[in-house]
Amino acid sequence: MHEMGIASSILEAVRTETAMHTPARARKVGVRLGEMAGIDANSLSFCFDALVKGTDLEPLELAIEPGSTDQLEFAWLELEEP
Amino acid sequence: MTRVPMEGKVLNENEQVAAELRAEFARHGVFAVNLISSPGSGKTALLERTLESFAPGRRVAVLTGDIQTDADAARLAKYGFPVRQITTAGACHLDARMVRRALEGWDLATIDLLFIENVGNLVCPTSYDLGEAKKIVLLSVTEGEEKPLKYPGIFYKSELMVLTKTDLLPYVPFRPEVAIANARSIRPDIEVIQLSCQTKVGFGRWMEWVEAQVLSHA
Secondary structure, three states: OOHHHHHHHHHHHHHHHHHOOOOOEEEEEEEEEOOOOOOOHHHHHHHHHHHHOOOOOOOOEEEEEEOOOOOEEEEEEEEEOO | OEEEEOOOEOOHHHHHHHHHHHHHHHHOOOEEEEEEOOOOOOHHHHHHHHHHHOOOOOOEEEEEEEOOOOHHHHHHHOOOOOEEEEEOOOOOOOOHHHHHHHHOOOOHHHOOEEEEEOOOOOOHHHHOOOOOOEEEEEEEOOOOOOHHHHOHHHHHHOOEEEEEOHHHHHHOOOOHHHHHHHHHHHOOOOEEEEOOOOOOOOHHHHHHHHHHHHHHHO
16 A cells, blocks of 8 residues: 555645746646556545545645656646636 | 646656766666565565675675664574665655665765665556666566566556565465466566575575676666
8 A cells, every 4th residue: 555655746746837827826736656566546546535635725636647658747737826 | 817838747846866876877887776565575685696696895785674673683694795774764765865864975986786775565666767767667476477477567657577485386376377467567668586485495596697797787
């Protein structure tokens, strides 16, 4: 179960990226995940939602897109202007 | 709503530390290898036999990862080479920071060969680069032939598959050729060594592989 650590890394990066677009808020983050990355998409989504719940990032969503082989990279971030 | 592109690896921080470690290993001519398998496939046994076969003064060191206990370090320290235990306290894999911390105080210039025994787990260690030159996956014949298909990530990332406990082949239904074909369906160029740490059959090939790697990374 290393998906919790991965979800936590995603949130950290979302915070950093969002800070560069102040005052916009992050609503959805897109991540590319390859089949050989050794990461379970369902488990990652579960951990992501659990970490977001009750924080200022709520209701941030995670979108997992198919990636190549062992890819585990960011793709995009959806921002909402106030 | 606006969508902005976002770049970079999710495990960027780990990747950075791993890249620093890799550069350090290269600078000092250290061949670092990351051993990965399920619990009980024989990582520690393989290291015991390997250390045992080295002459005193051989420039080899071991980092061994476990969730709890320093039992493996105690097993491996008997052979007189530097060994350090990394206890992850719950984490199911080693990461590059743990390796960097464990290496503190060791002079890499005095090491040619560094074995990093990961936590027994075929999934989580796949995602974490430790700065190693190569990953090795161990598969024991008491496990299933289909393991490479069930856990493709680690077989995809490993350059060598060591089939262990081959002395038990007469007693189990495991067909090495099927396991090898499964591994090669994931990674066609994966090297394979079959051995037994009890009878030492096949062990010579393993040592040849290790020595060739040390030479090419010196």
